[in-house]
Amino acid sequence: MVGLVFVVIRFRVGEAEQAVFGKRVQAAVDVLARQKGFVSAQVGRNVDDPELLALNLEFENVGSYRRALSPYDVKVTAVPLLSQAIDEPTAYEELLPEHGFDGAAQDR
Numbered sequence: 340m341v342g343l344v345f346v347v348i349r350f351r352v353g354e355a356e357q358a359v360f361g362k363r364v365q366a367a368v369d370v371l372a373r374q375k376g377f378v379s380a381q382v383g384r385n386v387d388d389p390e391l392l393a394l395n396l397e398f399e400n401v402g403s404y405r406r407a408l409s410p411y412d413v414k415v416t417a418v419p420l421l422s423q424a425i426d427e428p429t430a431y432e433e434l435l436p437e438h439g440f441d442g443a444a445q446d447r
Contacts, residue, residue: 342432344404378397
């Protein structure tokens, strides 16, 4: 069974637009943090490419992540920002929990 899911969402944001982006990403994290199953969030800037930003979210499981995107306030606040992300798969199941690598941790 799939446990913890982390979501890596990358954005290409010009340095001049990053202050506005920061306010938008904070609002998105605030609304997502109120959803059941939310664990944590981080936002970071790539050390080699300062216009490449990442939002890392953690949820208890993939169902929690998917359900977190459904409420109206999330659709209004977070989804417009998330739709500007780089188009690539974003959700990952954790394979290195406390007790070691689990390469067979698939439950689809």
